[in-house]
Amino acid sequence: MTEPLLRLSGLTKAYPGVVANKDVSFDIGRGEVHALLGENGAGKSTLVKTIYGLVKPDSGTMLLEGQSFQPPEPRAARAAGVAMVFQHFSLFDAMNVAENIALGMENPPPQAEIAAQVRAVSDQYGLPLDPTRIVGELSAGERQRVEIIRCLLQDPKLLIMDEPTSVLTPQEVAILFETLRKLSAEGTAILYISHKLEEIRALCDNATVLRLGQVVGTCDPRATSAREMAELMVGTVLHVPEKAARPMGDVILSLKGLSAKAPHRFGTALRDINLEVRKGEVLGIGGVAGNGQDELVAALSGEMKTASAMVTFKGQPIGHLSPNPRRKLGLLAAPEERMGHAAAPDMSLTENAILTAMTRQKLTSRGFLHWAQARRFAEGVIKTFDVRTPGPQNAARSLSGGNLQKFVIGREIMQDPEVLIVNQPTWGVDASAAAAIRQALLDLAAKGTAVIVISQDLDELMEISDRFAALNEGRLSAPRPAAGLTVDEIGLMLGGAHDMEVAHVDA
Amino acid sequence: MLMLEKRPQPSRAWTYATPVLAVVLTMLCGGLLFAALGQDPFETIRTIFLDPLFSEFAWFYRPQLLIKGAPLVLIAIGLSFGFRAGIWNIGAEGQYIVGAICGAAVGLAFFPLESFIIFPLMVLAGAVGGLLWAMIPGFLRVRFGTNEILVSLMLVYVAEQLLASMALGTLRNPDGMGFPGSRNLAQYPSATSWINQSAGMHWGVVTGFIAVIFAYIALSRHIFGFNVRLSGQSPRAAKFAGVNPGKLVLICMGISGALAGLAGLFEVSGPAGQVSIDFGAGYGFTAIIVAFLGRLHPVGILLAGGLMALTYIGGEIAQSNLGLPVAAIQLLQGMLLFFLLAVDVLTNYRVNWGRQPA
Structure with a gap:
């Protein structure tokens, strides 16, 4: 083989108390699509941040096209031809696409020129995007395109993508993959980070697996099964959630013509949602982010009140009730955003346990808090859900995303809900913890x-749901039995008609 | 290069160390300021911070500490609830004035009747007056989304005009030979807040201590304090926890207004004695510094109130003995708040001198 594009040798980076990367070495060839696999905390982020110049390694070297490559900051990495699309977008909602792209440039040319460039690149790579649209009105997939085009305008040699498909519909994933394949055919190398093993098998040429900061294996993803790769990542045999056949009970929660105005400028209105949920069933609701998920959860949890008859619980209208009376009845919810919504970052885990559990766990009497009981409850959640933290006195923000998610979901499950609504239960959670959360949800059902x-993770929904419905622009499709649904059918239910255009191969 | 790194948890040690550090920095820079004014910096600092407690006239100054500290602590305790919840009542001075006017009006209405019921009625009127004055910005914020900082602040100037009008008109002492100002409530036995004037003890001091205890219990043991803290840190999480944000705004504004009104009533019926044009002495604004200097913690506020009272009294001594301008003392108090906010960053951030951020 000829000289690789990027060669990493012996990269080591230690933080106080933890070695994030230990002697990591691998090569990425020109035009290669290279997968980087690993659980949360395996050191993937530190590694790509090293390549992108955000982190300085303690030891080890990088060679880019045979030259020593030590970017002191992202600007230098970009100048050398390394671009990165982050998992969380850094875009301003109130500005249009071209303005957002200009913001990331050193010496931005006039708007019209940027708009022309955006059009040219989006045509060339089959990423339909209108440079004059306001970002706040774009779907998650379109926002990601803004980020990708921002990178492509730099004409990179290496494109790093961190969990790019977590927010996309199957159709959008197909568009993205066409684009990436086209880039790779033109000689751009891609370093692709994902939890979704089937995608990696479909897209990547090579895979490097990290565990606890070390390279534990490499494989050809096309010749390795997803299960084998998962086990390589986790280091143990993976436990797949079991869905026990169970009888459906009576209708416990029903929504009748649930409609609500968008709570803020970039929110989504709920439009005439009708739904019946039975005891013991798992109902999966799919859809691309920003189609009313947050609003639906708010309407169910009581954060957003509606006409009382729109939501009924055991035949009792509850649309007018606030969260705590609903919790008392047995309706619990876990919102998507962990920091600042499901949990208060600066408060301890004990205090965060009080946040939702005070009613059902009777953590107060006459308004006075029972700290000892609250601490015991928090300890119980930490123990049962394997939350890795020194103890309940620690602030929520000191936990990793996955651990906090385990705590947030566990906090609701441990309260014996009669109806539990969870939004994105395993987002950003590593494979084994995700399996544990799904299992806990199934056990609860x-x-x-x-x-x-x-959830936006369709594999997850197919794995655990009995019935499936899709949320699109605030409307909910009629639920269908999940067994036997094909990907195409799901795609149609999602109505994911966000520019279902595939790359022009001739451009 | 100097870098700030966010700590995974707020540092407990710095939480307690920052107020002390702020006081030390204030003394240092204050010393430089006084040196620039041609004074001996050490003597000036000693005069302001130590003479009120330890000089040969300390027997005279110590009761003054209670008198100056009580309204500061009482108002700051009220403000601390709102400040923790992210509700910025800047107009405690106005609520203090209106509380004083209402309370004094009730007392004056009974003059010269003597009855044990008069003072409790005045207390009630003072609290309600302050509360209602604070409800104006509270209600406007909840109903129309106005900014309570601006509205509450502007209402201070309205209250000052009201005070002037009362002192010159409605509440003017009919036997005062035309001089502005009401009858002296401190000399009206049924209406005075004095318990022991020579010891500096009045009902405001007692109420201040009671407020500290209640605030401590509410913040650490009661669901109300929990909701207040939660709303300030994560408004969305608070809503998820079932807190009604509008109600919380009204309650917090109500508490701070009522306590400021009480402080005004105790002041007007004791140390000040009468409703006069210059009754508003800025306690309502200084209490904001006290609340932050005390880390919005009841015990901290008690200590900070004492410290601030010290600079008031020490400042007066420095004015009369050393001829310092009054602005220099106000500058010193402003410096204290400035340094406190500046060093506060150390609680949540670690300073990284020149190394690459980890």
Whole structure:
């Protein structure tokens, strides 16, 4: 083989108390699509941040096209031809696409020129995007395109993508993959980070697996099964959630013509949602982010009140009730955003346990808090859900995303809900923890709880749901039995008609 | 290069160390300021911070500490609830004035009747007056989304005009030979807040201590304090936890207004004695510094109130003995708040001198 584009040798980076990368070495060839696999905390982020110049390694070297490559900051990495699309977009909602792109440039040319460049690149790579649209009105997939085009305008040699498909519909994923394949055919190398093993098998030429900061294996993803790769990542045999056959109970929660105005400028209105949820079933609700998920959760949890008859619980209208009376009845929810919504970052885990559990766990009497009881409850959640933290006195923000998610979901499950609504239960959670969360949700359903899982991860929804419905622009499709649904059918239900155009191969 | 790194958890040690550090920095820079004014910096600092407690006239100054500290602590305790919840009542001075006017009006209405019921009625009127004055910005924020900082601040100037009008008109002492100002409530036994004037004890001091205890219990043991803290840190999480944000705004504004009104009533019926044009002495604004200097913690506020009272009294001594301008003392108090906010960053951030951020 000829000289690789990027050669990493012996990269080591230690933080106080933890070695994030230990002697990591691998090569990425020109035009290669290279997968980087690993659980949360395996050191993937530190590694790509090193390549992108955000982190300085303690030891080890990088060679880019045979030259020593030590970017002191991202600007230098970009100048050398390394571009990165982050998992979280850094875009301003109130500005249009071209303005957002200009903001990331050193010496931005006039708007019209940028708009022309954006059009040219988006045509060339089959990423339809109108440079004059306001970012706040774009879907997540379109926002990602803004980020990708921003990178492509720099004409990179290496494009790093961190979990790019977590927010996309199957159709958008197909468009993205066409684009990436085209880039790779033109000689751009891609370093692709994902949890979704099937995608990696479909897209990547090579895979490097990290565990606890070390390279534990490399494989050809096309010749390795997803299960084998997962086990390589986790280091143990993976436990797949079991869905026990169980009888459906009575209708416990029903929505009748649930409509609500968008709560803020970039929110989504809910439009005439009708739904019946039965005891013991898992109802999966799919859809691309920003189609009303947050609003639906708010309407169910009580953060957003509606006409009382729009939401009924065991036949009792509850649309007018606030969160705590609903919790008292047995309707619990876990919102998507962990920091600042499901949990208060600066408060301890004990205090965060009080946040939602005070009513059902009777953590107060006459308004006075029972700290000892609250701490015991928090300790119980930490123990049962394997939350890795020194103890309940630690602030929520000191936990990793996955651990906090385990705590947030566990906090609701441990309260024996009759209906549980979870939004993105495993987003950003590593494979084994995700499996544990899904199993816990299934166990809960087996005990007779109605579980509503809202997620953008269709594999997850197919794995655990009994019925599936899709949310699109605030409308909910009629639920269908999940067994036997094909990807195409799901795609149509999602109505994911966000520019279902595939790359022009001739451009 | 100097870098700030966010700590995973707020540092407990710095939480307690920053107020002390701020006081030390204030003394240092204050010393430089006084040196620039041609004074001996050490003597000036000693005069302001130590003489009120330890000089040969300390027997005279110590009761003054209670008198100056009580309204500061009482108002700051009220403000601390709102400040923790992200509700910025800057107009405590106005609520203090209106509380004083209402309370004094009730007392004056009974003059010269003597009855044990008069003072409790005045207390009630003072609290309600302050509360209602604070409800104006509270209600406007909840109903129309106005900024309570601006509205509450502007209402201070309205209250000052009201005070002038009362002192010159409605509440003017009919036997005062035309001089502005009301009858002296401190000399009206049924209406005075004095318990022991020579010891500096009045009902405001007692109420201040009670407020500290209640605030401590509410913030650390009660769901109300929990909701207040939660709303300030994560408004969305608070809503998820079932807190009604509008109600919380009204309650917090109500508490701070009522306590400021009480402070005004105790002041007007004791140390000040009468409703006069210059009754508003800026306690309502200084209490903001006290609240932050005390880390919005009841015990901290008690200590900070004492410290601020010290600079008031020490400042007066420095004015009369050393001829310092009054602005220099106000500058010193402003410096204290400035340094406190500046060093506060150390609680949540670690300073990284020149190394690459980890």
